[in-house]
Amino acid sequence: MATGLPSAAQLIRTARHICVLTGAGISAESGIPTFRDALTGLWERFRPEELATPEAFNRNPRRVWDWYESRRESIRRAEPNPGHRALAALAGRVPRLTLVTQNVDGLHQRAGSEGVIEYHGNILRDRCTVEQTVVQRAGASGDDLPRCSSCGALVRPDVVWFGEAIPAAAMRLADAAALDCDLFLSIGTSSLVYPAAGLAETALRRGATVIEINPQPTDLSDAAAVVLRGPAGVMLPGVLDAL
Numbered sequence: 001m002a003t004g005l006p007s008a009a010q011l012i013r014t015a016r017h018i019c020v021l022t023g024a025g026i027s028a029e030s031g032i033p034t035f036r037d038a039l040t041g042l043w044e045r046f047r048p049e050e051l052a053t054p055e056a057f058n059r060n061p062r063r064v065w066d067w068y069e070s071r072r073e074s075i076r077r078a079e080p081n082p083g084h085r086a087l088a089a090l091a092g093r094v095p096r097l098t099l100v101t102q103n104v105d106g107l108h109q110r111a112g113s114e115g116v117i118e119y120h121g122n123i124l125r126d127r128c129t130v131e132q133t134v135v136q137r138a139g140a141s142g143d144d145l146p147r148c149s150s151c152g153a154l155v156r157p158d159v160v161w162f163g164e165a166i167p168a169a170a171m172r173l174a175d176a177a178a179l180d181c182d183l184f185l186s187i188g189t190s191s192l193v194y195p196a197a198g199l200a201e202t203a204l205r206r207g208a209t210v211i212e213i214n215p216q217p218t219d220l221s222d223a224a225a226v227v228l229r230g231p232a233g234v235m236l237p238g239v240l241d242a243l
Contacts, residue, residue, distance in 0.1 A: 009242035017096040019181035025188025026232040030078040075105045083232030084111035098177035125158035178202040187213045191220040
């Protein structure tokens, strides 16, 4: 295992296809609390499983929506950080880059990244609970809950809740990238949450080289060829400068 920006830059410089997986760490650098850290103040007496499941929504959609609206407000106030912007710039300097994110905040797109594979959805979108498609909200309803402008059914955040499957299209595209890439970047993710954590394992089995960028060691660290111990907002601009 090597360390250092020059080693990472050399691997990136010679890569044919880079698959990048980002996790909560890169968004935390923009001031967005991680999922469990978001349970503060009014919400600290709840467990995530009590707010982010289909069952919780069926029991009390108002409570679930109140929590998600508070999370949306914090995300709307956040700005992409140098790590997000460096990944967007990197895509223009390599033959092929596929960006997969576990984050639901849309900051990669706001930083200029295109074709982002949103593994867990996007918290700023609404999805109809009946049509299962992304929809616009109707006007105010009698119960003051968000409803679909097409059919009038309740809408929910377009995110993956506990017990739900990863969207088929996102999984298919991410798996294909992991199978095809020759370099895999794991950035700001604990490498504990499956199936996303399995993407690096898939890439390794196919002979890809792994670079990990994370302030703390993870279960992936020993398998990485290069480890950059630090925040993405520092390390990724450094890698760009070293290219």
